[in-house]
Structure formats: C-alpha cells, structure tokens
Amino acid sequence: DGGITQSPKYLFRKEGQNVTLSCEQNLNHDAMYWYRQDPGQGLRLIYYSQIVNDFQKGDIAEGYSVSREKKESFPLTVTSAQKNPTAFYLCASSPGQGASGYTFGSGTRLTVV
Amino acid sequence: KQEVTQIPAALSVPEGENLVLNCSFTDSAIYNLQWFRQDPGKGLTSLLLIQSSQREQTSGRLNASLDKSSGRSTLYIAASQPGDSATYLCAVIKIKAAGNKLTFGGGTRVLVKP
Numbered sequence: 001d002g003g004i005t006q007s008p009k010y011l012f013r014k015e016g017q018n019v020t021l022s023c024e025q026n027l028n029h030d031a032m033y034w035y036r037q038d039p040g041q042g043l044r045l046i047y048y049s050q051i052v053n054d055f056q057k058g059d060i061a062e063g064y065s066v067s068r069e070k071k072e073s074f075p076l077t078v079t080s081a082q083k084n085p086t087a088f089y090l091c092a093s094s095p096g097q098g099a100s101g102y103t104f105g106s107g108t109r110l111t112v113v
Numbered sequence: 114k115q116e117v118t119q120i121p122a123a124l125s126v127p128e129g130e131n132l133v134l135n136c137s138f139t140d141s142a143i144y145n146l147q148w149f150r151q152d153p154g155k156g157l158t159s160l161l162l163i164q165s166s167q168r169e170q171t172s173g174r175l176n177a178s179l180d181k182s183s184g185r186s187t188l189y190i191a192a193s194q195p196g197d198s199a200t201y202l203c204a205v206i207k208i209k210a211a212g213n214k215l216t217f218g219g220g221t222r223v224l225v226k227p
Contacts, residue, residue, distance in 0.1 A: 092215075101147045
C-alpha cells in the first residue's frame with residue numbers, strides 16, 4: 001500500500017542536541033510538507049518542498065532545517081536553536097498542485113528531556 | 114490572510130444522532146477543501162476532498178458540502194457511532210506561485226456516547 005512513513009514514533013531530545021525526524025513516501029508525490037501541532041493550537045507549517053533539491057520556509061521555520069535529496073524523502077532536523085521543540089510533528093505529501101488533496105503520516109512526538 | 118474557523122470546538126452526542134460540523138473561511142478564492150479525522154496521538158486521515166467547482170462529496174455515512182460564496186463547508190455524519198469519536202479538521206487549499214497553501218481550522222472534538 002502507498003503511504004507516508006514517519007519515524008521514530010517517539011523521540012526524546014536533550015537540551016542543546018540536534019535530532020532528525022524521518023519522512024518517507026512511496027506515493028510518487030512531488031510535494032512534501034512538515035507541520036507542527038501543539039495542544040490547543042492548529043497545525044503550523046514549518047517547511048515545504050515542491051520538487052527535489054528545492055524547499056521553502058513555512059510560517060515557523062526558525063530552529064528547523066530540511067533537505068530534499070530524493071523525491072521519496074524529506075527529513076526534518078530540529079536544531080538546538082529551536083527553543084521549544086516539544087510537539088507533535090506531522091509530515092504530508094501531495095501530487096503537486098493539491099488537486100488530489102494531501103496525505104499525512106502518523107506523526108512523531110518529540111519531547112525535550 | 115486566510116482564516117479558518119471550526120465551530121463548535123467540542124461536541125458530545127448520543128449514539129445514533131446525526132453530527133453536523135461547521136467550517137468557515139474568510140477568503141473564498143480557494144482551490145479545494147479537505148476534511149480530516151485525527152484520533153488522539155495519531156496522524157490525520159483524509160475523509161473527503163471537495164474541489165472548488167463541486168458543491169458536495171459523499172462517502173458512506175459522510176457528506177460534505179461546500180459553499181464558496183459564503184465561505185462555508187459542513188461535514189455531516191449520519192447515525193453516529195462511538196467509533197466516530199475523534200477530532201475533525203477542515204483545511205482549505207489555495208494555489209500560490211510559491212506553492213500551495215494549506216490552512217487548517219482548529220478542529221472540532223467529537224464524543225459519541227454509547
């Protein structure tokens with residue numbers, strides 16, 4: 001079955017540490033996205049990529065970095081510059097123009113310890 | 114700036130009752146609208162996608178309508194079941210030169226009591 005795989009499901013980060021969240025899709029979608037979800041708040045866009053080797057900042061990109069070296073993969077790195085990284089992170093993909101909607105992964109819960 | 118609002122924020126109904134979930138948006142120049150379901154601690158599951166040229170979409174017990182002129186969409190769930198308990202999110206999609214913009218509402222948390 002086609003879909004989006006996020007790993008790990010749970011991740012713990014120490015202060016000052018960088019961590020990387022994985023997102024892989026086998027839907028042959030061109031565009032991929034990272035969202036952050038906090039309790040009581042809506043989903044907020046961190047970064048998105050429309051094609052390989054290109055990506056754009058979303059609404060809350062500070063403290064995060066991404067790469068898009070392969071069409072199937074869009075990893076997100078949470079750097080030490082992100083002061084409040086504890087949240088639920090969701091990866092999504094779409095065929096490109098959004099005509100067929102968006103598909104989401106199962107999420108990664110990141111906790112700072 | 115597009116703003117998406119979902120009212121009510123929470124809803125509790127007895128099993129068998131029909132559910133009506135509302136979504137309103139401020140900018141009617143949308144490309145399409147998508148309804149999602151989210152269970153606690155899980156990702157988003159797509160329920161229905163309505164293209165901007167469509168008025169409604171149906172899937173089983175679910176029916177979603179779209180009225181672009183008034184900036185509203187409604188998700189109807191017929192004969193609710195306890196398994197329908199979840200948070201329901203609507204999202205509007207707008208095409209931009211720099212990439213599609215997906216804007217979410219805050220969600221409606223639904224509890225269906227047996």
